[in-house]
Amino acid sequence: xxxxxxxxxxxxxxxxxDLTFSPGVSVLVGANGQGKTNLVEAxxxxxxxxxxxxxxxxxxxxxxxxxAQVRATVVNDGRELTVQVEIQPGKANRAxxxxxxxxxxxxxxxxxxxVVFAPEDLALVRGDPGERRGFLDELLxxxxxxxxxxxxxxxxxxxxxxxxxxxxxxxxxxxxxxxxWDAHLARAGAALTAGRxxxxxxxxxHVTAAYAAVAPESVPVGARYRSKVAAVDELAGTxxxxxxxxxxxxxxxxxxxxxxxxxxxxxxxxxxEIERGVCLVGPHRDELDLSLGEGPAKGFASHGExxxxxxxxRLGGFELLxxxxxxxxxxxxxxxxxxxxxxxxxxxxxxxxxxxxxVTAAVDDDVPSVLNGTRYVxxxxxxxxxxxS
Amino acid sequence: MFEGPVQDLIDELGRLPGxxxxxxxxxxxxxxxxxxxxxxxxxxxLAKVKAGVVFCEVCGNVSEKQRCxxxxxxxxxxxxxxxxxxxxxxxxxxxxREFRGRYxxxxxxxxxxxxxxxxxxxxxxLLRRIGGQQTEGGEQEPEIAEVxxxxxxxxxxxxxxxxxxxxxxxxxxLAVTKLASGLPMGGDLEFADELTLGRALAGxxxxx
Ligand SMILES: Nc1ncnc2c1ncn2[C@@H]1O[C@H](COP(=O)(O)OP(=O)(O)O)[C@@H](O)[C@H]1O
Ligand SMILES: [Mg+2]
Ligand SMILES: [Zn+2]
Numbered sequence: 001x002x003x004x005x006x007x008x009x010x011x012x013x014x015x016x017x018d019l020t021f022s023p024g025v026s027v028l029v030g031a032n033g034q035g036k037t038n039l040v041e042a043x044x045x046x047x048x049x050x051x052x053x054x055x056x057x058x059x060x061x062x063x064x065x066x067x068a069q070v071r072a073t074v075v076n077d078g079r080e081l082t083v084q085v086e087i088q089p090g091k092a093n094r095a096x097x098x099x100x101x102x103x104x105x106x107x108x109x110x111x112x113x114x115v116v117f118a119p120e121d122l123a124l125v126r127g128d129p130g131e132r133r134g135f136l137d138e139l140l141x142x143x144x145x146x147x148x149x150x151x152x153x154x155x156x157x158x159x160x161x162x163x164x165x166x167x168x169x170x171x172x173x174x175x176x177x178x179x180x181w182d183a184h185l186a187r188a189g190a191a192l193t194a195g196r197x198x199x200x201x202x203x204x205x206h207v208t209a210a211y212a213a214v215a216p217e218s219v220p221v222g223a224r225y226r227s228k229v230a231a232v233d234e235l236a237g238t239x240x241x242x243x244x245x246x247x248x249x250x251x252x253x254x255x256x257x258x259x260x261x262x263x264x265x266x267x268x269x270x271x272x273e274i275e276r277g278v279c280l281v282g283p284h285r286d287e288l289d290l291s292l293g294e295g296p297a298k299g300f301a302s303h304g305e306x307x308x309x310x311x312x313x314r315l316g317g318f319e320l321l322x323x324x325x326x327x328x329x330x331x332x333x334x335x336x337x338x339x340x341x342x343x344x345x346x347x348x349x350x351x352x353x354x355x356x357x358x359v360t361a362a363v364d365d366d367v368p369s370v371l372n373g374t375r376y377v378x379x380x381x382x383x384x385x386x387x388x389s
Numbered sequence: 390m391f392e393g394p395v396q397d398l399i400d401e402l403g404r405l406p407g408x409x410x411x412x413x414x415x416x417x418x419x420x421x422x423x424x425x426x427x428x429x430x431x432x433x434x435l436a437k438v439k440a441g442v443v444f445c446e447v448c449g450n451v452s453e454k455q456r457c458x459x460x461x462x463x464x465x466x467x468x469x470x471x472x473x474x475x476x477x478x479x480x481x482x483x484x485x486r487e488f489r490g491r492y493x494x495x496x497x498x499x500x501x502x503x504x505x506x507x508x509x510x511x512x513x514x515l516l517r518r519i520g521g522q523q524t525e526g527g528e529q530e531p532e533i534a535e536v537x538x539x540x541x542x543x544x545x546x547x548x549x550x551x552x553x554x555x556x557x558x559x560x561x562x563l564a565v566t567k568l569a570s571g572l573p574m575g576g577d578l579e580f581a582d583e584l585t586l587g588r589a590l591a592g593x594x595x596x597x
Contacts, residue, residue: 153544176507180499180552183551
């Protein structure tokens with residue numbers, strides 16, 4: 001797919017910007033702080049309803065404005081759709097598809113699909129497990145939008161059950177309502193866990209291949225889903241990632257097995273959970289283990305290795321989505337400056353295969369010549385476009 | 390900010406659901422200019438809504454008398470009970486014209502974050518009804534054969550349904566059913582259109 005038109009209003013530094021893109025390579029060039037990343041961030045927002053840079057929406061609205069608008073027309077297999085989101089911090093987003101309002105903003109997920117790689121992605125390797133869980137969940141949604149619902153359901157049940165646990169200590173032994181929430185947590189949690197396990201298994205070979213292409217030195221890498229629940233972890237170790245993405249038989253079977261394991265563990269840890277008043281069992285405590293050579297990546301990988309591994313995770317996700325036929329838009333935000341000439345070319349070769357790549361760079365020369373395409377010069381809040389090179 | 394009573398009225402109106410500060414202001418100034426008789430009628434209605442509304446002794450729905458119109462209607466099947474969260478859900482099911490039984494209004498759904506557990510809902514009353522005990526009025530009711538769980542299709546509604554299923558399976562011979570899937574998930578029963586809700590009701594399935 002590709003974005004044909006992008007229009008933002010009061011988004012970040014832009015009062016108004018309107019850009020027209022073609023399939024292939026588009027490079028936004030301009031000095032730091034001119035608003036290049038802001039533009040690709042807007043495209044990513046339509047795909048995930050979130051920013052790749054900040055967790056809250058408030059910074060996305062231009063200082064002094066009440067709301068931001070992002071609108072894009074995307075072309076997917078010749079079919080054109082226009083999606084639009086109004087971002088008003090503290091309120092629910094309002095979204096439209098082809099100008100008709102949708103019930104929930106979430107309903108637009110899946111229309112724009114992106115894989116964004118940005119300097120912030122170093123946190124995928126160096127940050128908390130939550131970063132890697134978020135990475136997997138975002139990729140699940142890009143694979144099939146229904147995962148947004150699965151994740152939202154789980155988070156809702158988790159919040160409700162946590163609230164109940166906080167009062168359970170005073171409830172004196174009546175666990176009948178707690179058991180209801182146990183069952184729902186196990187069911188919602190199992191669906192999410194099984195999705196992540198299968199995703200991680202399908203993703204791992206692509207990450208390995210991508211790392212080999214962009215790493216400073218060739219070292220075997222591993223990416224494996226880890227659960228704190230031993231029985232679930234065992235299931236994760238034997239998953240083969242061959243299942244379809246929309247919840248086929250293997251998914252249902254795995255989810256059922258995970259559900260049983262979660263429910264048993266919840267039973268075992270009942271007293272501990274009541275004592276501490278928090279949910280101790282479930283996918284909100286899981287991890288995507290990344291390894292380099294013999295050891296874990298986190299805490300051991302050098303800056304260059306961490307960076308290459310983060311890039312490999314994104315490129316691996318991109319290859320997986322492509323293999324499954326969904327052809328996402330690839331966004332490379334400020335990445336070429338970090339790479340030596342050999343790895344620049346390796347990345348450029350992968351990127352050149354995408355139906356559309358949006359690249360931002362401070363200097364034109366940083367972008368390898370394989371990525372010839374349209375240049376957009378971003379300067380002082382204006383876009384000068386159509387400069388072919 | 391306006392002065393005195395006008396601002397008080399704006400504040401009070403603004404606390405109503407679905408009314409933002411702008412609408413509250415518009416309503417307040419409309420009332421300020423309204424005829425004396427209109428204001429009196431509104432005052433009357435407001436005063437009666439708390440004092441004059443009773444809850445049906447059988448089903449818990451809002452009612453004018455001790456027993457609501459549905460529970461007092463002999464043509465309705467008293468062996469069939471549809472359990473809903475709120476009075477507005479009774480209206481939603483009634484609109485489908487698919488249902489000829491009676492209701493039981495829980496008064497909400499399990500919601501630990503909101504401090505709502507089974508004791509805050511009319512669960513005990515439901516069990517008493519199914520157990521065939523007499524109502525407060527002292528009349529013997531026919532035995533209930535089927536309970537339909539029609540909670541909102543969201544996390545709290547589903548948890549409530551699960552909770553009730555666990556309680557109701559202890560009644561021998563009682564059929565417990567749930568609405569067929571097909572209602573938009575995450576939603577509210579009252580927002581489902583008649584056709585969809587009617588179909589979900591007709592296609593209900595055993596929940597035990
Ligand atoms: N909410 C906002 N309102 C106004 N300006 C903003 C807002 N958020 C970011 N900016 C400005 O945007 C600029 C950074 O834009 P960015 O796209 O990251 O630059 P670059 O071209 O280097 O990628 C900074 O000058 C910053 O002050
Ligand atoms: Mg930037
Ligand atoms: Zn009644």
